[in-house]
Amino acid sequence: MTGPTAPASRSTEPESAAGWAPTPALGRAVLLAGLLLVAGVLLGRVDLVVLAAPFALGTAYALRRRPTTLPQVWITTGDDGPLVEGGEVSAAVSVGNPDAIDYDLVVVRSRVSPWLRIARAGFAGTGPADDALPADAPPAGAPPAAGTSAGTRRSVADRPFVTSVPAAAAVDLELAGRALRWGRHPVGPAGARVAAAGGLLVSRAVYTEPVGVRVYPRTEPFEAVEAMPRAAGLVGAHHSRRPGEGGELAGVRIFAPGDRLRRVDWRVSLRARQLHVAATLSDRDAEVVVLLDVLAEAGRSGGVDGSASVLDTTVRATAAIAEHYLHRGDRVSLVEYGPGARRLRAAAGRRQYLTVLEWLLDVRAEASQHEPYDQVFGPQQLSSDALVVVLTPLLDERSAQMLARLARAGRFVVAVDTLPANLTPPKDRGWAEVAYRLWRLDRETMIGQLREHGVPVVRWAGAGSLDQVLRDVARLATAPRVGSR
Structure with missing residues (x-):
């Protein structure tokens, strides 16, 4: 959709676990299990130890496989040909999982130029695009709310989207809409945060640089049938005022050395009893x-x-x-x-x-x-x-x-x-x-x-x-x- 193939913007993050941090859920689980165990030991109550066991075992089971790499985020745009004002624009924000464990929860958000009106957004393979919209998004085709208009309604791309990513796979947040004005309009920057290990670990936000979408101006109908003031080139569609080979008749003159025989005007030559040729104006570009x-x-x-x-x-x-x-x-x-x-x-x-x-x-x-x-x-x-x-x-x-x-x-x-x-x-x-x-x-x-x-x-x-x-x-x-x- 952007003329030549649009470049992809990919985040480059080091492969380490330094970007992962415990969530409040992990802190609460560890605190609750520890309090129950300490209370059970001090008070001699086995029931408290039994109550702490599910929290301790569940936390240990969820953390048995910890993520080692951060997610990857990149943006791609369509390349189906030049995109003109009023045309359909498409882009995708992709989140990749290079790790060997699944990402339980992925929150994706991207900025989009206001001149790219994104009307549909959703993850590929999740059914209709509208099924992947946030809970506060209006249904497709719904009239704007009171006090708003279609031109001022908030773009669906401005909201966060939630999905999951299997191990060694990637998901695409597909954006589709309409280009409203000529120019270079950015899609992005985009960012993602991931929760893994049953929601006990969360990654830091990973961002990627924006990708520009080129929208060419819509050509208004224009025709100019009048001749150019002064055609200067050697060939073209305009009739020059200089004599030469062309299709515009300039008059009839007496035959001279160098004139072609196909230019002889026999009707005038027979009447004047002297060879005459048709003079033409050269066709030139301007x-x-x-x-x-x-x-x-x-x-x-x-x-x-x-x-x-x-x-x-x-x-x-x-x-x-x-x-x-x-x-x-x-x-x-x-x-x-x-x-x-x-x-x-x-x-x-x-x-x-x-x-x-x-x-x-x-x-x-x-x-x-x-x-x-x-x-x-x-x-x-x-x-x-x-x-x-x-x-x-x-x-x-x-x-x-x-x-x-x-x-x-x-x-x-x-x-x-x-x-x-x-x-x-x-x-x-x-x-x-x-x-x-x-x-x-x-x-x-x-x-x-x-x-x-x-x-x-x-x-x-x-x-x-x-x-x-x-x-x-x-x-x-x-x-x-x-x-x-």
């Missing part, structure tokens, strides 16, 4: 640079079925745009506009799409005190013919200044507004609501100024979001450009 503005975050993320924050919209839109253009044979690169200035080099193909999804899992909003423009746009790091799609919430003035600088430099820039449309004003008293409305007006003014600088700003809306903008940019690409260095 480079698309997706710039992610990570200087600020806004909105509340509700997962795949809830509201989307700025980062949610940014990551999902990036995945959709990359999938579309990579499917058409174009080259796609990713750049973060922030203090980290992470960059993914331009490439094409299926492997690049998987690399894009992996790269997006580490996108985080980071505030910065300095201007990251020079760090992001270094010399020779951005092709002059590339289409730059900037995903930005326009919450920072530096983002608007960056867009204006790119436009003045003659780049083909499209700004995609990722600010949530349902962003609510703060509920604080005083001037908070008035300040929010003034900020909204100031932001609209900034967007208007960007459009005056030649930067189209469009809100992301899935399929067809960029068609009109790309049409305008492609039209501007045919006009002479005056760029500043």
Whole structure:
């Protein structure tokens, strides 16, 4: 369920009995048997000795075989393919018994990321999963209790689970649920404590490190049917404005040395009594640079079925745009506009799409005190013919200044507004609501100024979001450009 086979996290404990301690039950049994024996001897009463015999013999019989090793705990996750938002996730917390005696009681507990909603949990081989739930767990399909909702109900994985483990065997606590949001989400850490020798000995808690589950962003439907502003590669699906071999007719001209005979337009040649050939435009690929503005975050993320924050919209839109253009044979690169200035080099193909999804899992909003423009746009790091799609919430003035600088430099820039449309004003008293409305007006003014600088700003809306903008940019690409260095 996590793309490549997920690693297993296993506890490494020394094989010694130092981790085992007596339980209060052992102390009570020894104390009671000792008191009865002492009282029987001092008072000369045989009946007290007879009463002490079962406690002494039972304790000795239970301790005849003491455990010598601690249990082993490890976590595994499914590997049935890439896991996407909204998909089913599965994991297992395993407890192994390397000893030669049975573990009478095993208590297992594991932490799980809140973005992995575990709905079913139980030990393998114990029947239906719901049969292994703790006593306080609600039955499957039961409505949430009063004052709670399905989204806030406590996960069943947060509760302890109890089972037994035979000698030289292992049991698996299987967890199954649904992934709610993209990212790297941990399953674990997990821990277990074991009681043996009839409950007279208990091990110390054994823990294992968490295992990360990779959840890729769900690709929103996106199509852009308009031509690229300036195709720069040698082959591809876009019609270039340069003459060459292709399928787009550019006109008819007089035959010249080097022209192929299959290009001869016989109808025009017979009418003009001179050989003419059909001129075509070359089909070329394009480079698309997706710039992610990570200087600020806004909105509340509700997962795949809830509201989307700025980062949610940014990551999902990036995945959709990359999938579309990579499917058409174009080259796609990713750049973060922030203090980290992470960059993914331009490439094409299926492997690049998987690399894009992996790269997006580490996108985080980071505030910065300095201007990251020079760090992001270094010399020779951005092709002059590339289409730059900037995903930005326009919450920072530096983002608007960056867009204006790119436009003045003659780049083909499209700004995609990722600010949530349902962003609510703060509920604080005083001037908070008035300040929010003034900020909204100031932001609209900034967007208007960007459009005056030649930067189209469009809100992301899935399929067809960029068609009109790309049409305008492609039209501007045919006009002479005056760029500043």
